Amino acid sequence: MFKKVLVANRGEVAVRIIRTLKEMGIKTVAIYSTADKNSLHVQIADEAICVGGPKPADSYINMKNVISAAVLTGSEAIHPGYGFLSENAMFAEMVGDVNIKWIGPRPETIDLMGNKEHARAEMRKAQVPVIPGSLGDIHNVDEAREVANEIGYPVLLKAAAGGGGKGMRFIYKDEELEENFTNAQAEAKLNYGDEHMYLEKVMLDCRHIEMQVVRDHFGNVVCLPERNCSLQRRNQKVMEESPAASMTPALREDMMDVVTKAVNAIDYENTGTIEFLQDQEGKFYFMEMNTRIQVEHPVSEMVTGLDLVRLQVLVAAGEELPVKQEDVKIKGHAIEMRLTAEKPEANFAPSAGKIDFVFLPTGGPGVRIDSALYNGDMIQPFYDSMIAKLIAHDDTREEALAKLERIIDETSVVGVSTSKDFQLALLQDEGIKNDVFTTKYLENHFLPEWEKTLTSSNEAE
Template identity: 85%
Template sequence: MFKKVLVANRGEVAVRIIRTLKEMGIQTVAIYSTADQNALHVQIADEAICVGGPKPQDSYINMKNVISAAVLTGSEAIHPGYGFLSENDLFAEMVGDVGIKWIGPRPETIDLMGNKEHARNEMRKADVPVIPGSLGYIHTVDEAREVADEIGYPVLLKAAAGGGGKGMRFIYKPEELKENFENAQAEAEINYGDHHMYIEKVMLDCRHIEMQVIRDQFGNVVCFPERNCSLQRRNQKVMEESPASSMTPENRADMIDVVTKAVNAIDYENTGTIEFLQDQEGNFYFMEMNTRIQVEHPVTEMVTGLDLVRLQVLVAAGEKLPLTQADVQIKGHAIEMRLTAERSDANFAPSAGKVDFVFLPTGGPGVRIDSALYSGDMIQPFYDSMIAKLIAHDDTREEAIAKLSRMIEETTVSGVSTSQDFQLEILKDQGVLNDEVTTKYLENVFMPKWEAAQAEKEEAAE
């Protein structure tokens, strides 16, 4: 087992990883930017080393500086968390080249599955159902038009590299194609240094269902209960839950078979998540694979009682998985919502500054808060706006929603604006309560009502 691990991240995910490493008796090393010198992950790690200035490119994604920090501190492994360098195959390769273990899949696997078109082709070879779309890269508007005409509108343009909604455009009719293609391609080039695009059919009234999986170097595979991540704003997940009520035991068994087949086909190692779209008939189709731990992994941990980060570390250290598929049981229901430092009443503008006071409701059964927030903390303008994840677990979905609502109501953060009111309204929405949510529900149904309510408040205040 490793004696010392460097955590190449910040915020709540760095704190969460450091806690498990400490419980495993492993020494921890935090990295930080000059803006984060007083951050919680820096305070709780056994060692901490500055890797550069406040901008991510100068620190958290400065590959040479991060690797130098690992070498200087004698770290035997690097855990990347999610975001930043977590799906950078070059960085993973550089880590291995200096004799440090990467807690994640092999660099060539990250490269393969990180390119969405290559991933789709690989899944087709493995007989995994894939959303209809282009069979290769789309380079020009004319090529895009030809594929769109063949599969039918609406279509979704996607950057082959990267994720998080960048370089993505929904096209509902032919006349929208040219301008959107050029804009999406330019955005992909700016964000990923890669202009390659592909097209897939837009599947309407679908749910976003994903399954986390782990595979060790001996070929043992364990799949975890699926997560429903359909509630999304601007292609970003807002709420995640497990299990998905739209999944029957037969659906779940089929998905486990497909995911197992997929990871075996690419000789995957460590944990990852395969994301699917599920139609109204229960059929599911491969979208992409994230080759890392995910933001929403706590809901999986809550319904299984397993520590996924611990399993990651064990597999990276060359050990066999200490459990089999039969050991994974679903216990109750878990829901997660992301608290962000944003002004939800002002088109979700970011809110940075000093946190004067914070209270997060950490007590009671089935309550979990993943956060690095504390009174006196500084919310920096350089990083993602998420400041906490609130996770509730109970016997049923209804009870979990009630618990999560109570948790959000109790949450108090002063000094910066948060998405607290927005989250509460979501949990009161009848469509959400009835679990009638598809990937476009928030955008097409909830947001118009929310925006109208905000406009009424502004008028009343004038």
């Protein structure tokens, strides 16, 4: 087992990884930017080393600086968390070149599954159902138009190398194609350094269902219960839950078989998530694979009792998975919401500044808060706006929703604006309470009505 691991991330995910490493008896190294020198992940790690200035390009995604930090501290492995360099095949390869272990899949696997079109092609070969779309990279608007005319509008244009909504556009008719293609391609090049695109058919009234999977060096595969991540804004997840109410035991078994087939086909190692779109008939289609741990992994941990970071570390150290598929049981229901430092009433503008006071209600059964917030902390303008993940677990979905509402209601953050009131409004929505929402529900149904309420309140004042 590793004696020392460097965590190449910041904020709540760095804190979460460091805690498991400490429980495993492994020494921890935190990296930080000059803006983050007083952050919680720096304070709780055994060692901490500065890797550059406030901007991510100068610090957290500065590959040479991060690797230098690992070498200087004698770290035997690097855990990338999510975001930043977590799905950068070049970085993973550089880590291996200096004889440091990468806690994640092999670089060639990251490269294969990181290119969305290449991943689709690989899944087709493995006989995994794939959303209809382009059969290769799209380089220009003429190629895009040819594919769109073949599969029919509406279509979804995506960055081949991307994820998380960057370089993504919904296109409903031919007249919208050229401008959207130009803008999306420029955004893709800016964010990923790759301007290749691909197109897929837009599936209307569908759900975003994903399945976490872990595979070790010996070929043992464990699939965790699926997560419903359909509640989204601008292609970013707002709420995640497990299990998905739309799944039957038979459908779950089918998805597990498909996921197992997929990871075996590419000789996958470590943890990952395969994401699907599920239509109204229950049929599911491969969308993409994330070759890292995900933001929403706590809901999977809450319903199974497993520690996914621990499994990641064990697999990276060459050990056999300590759990088998038959050991994985669904225990109740878990729901997560992401608390962000934003102003929802001002088109979700980010809010930075000093935290004068914070209270996160961590007490009571079935309550989990993943956060790096503390009194006097600084919310920086350089990084993602998520400041906490609020997770509730109970016997039923209805009980978990009630608990989550209580958790959010008790949460208090003074000094910056947060999404708290927006989240409370979401939990009062009948469509969300009754689990009838799809991927466009938030933007097409909830937000227009919520914005009317805000307008009425402002006029009344």
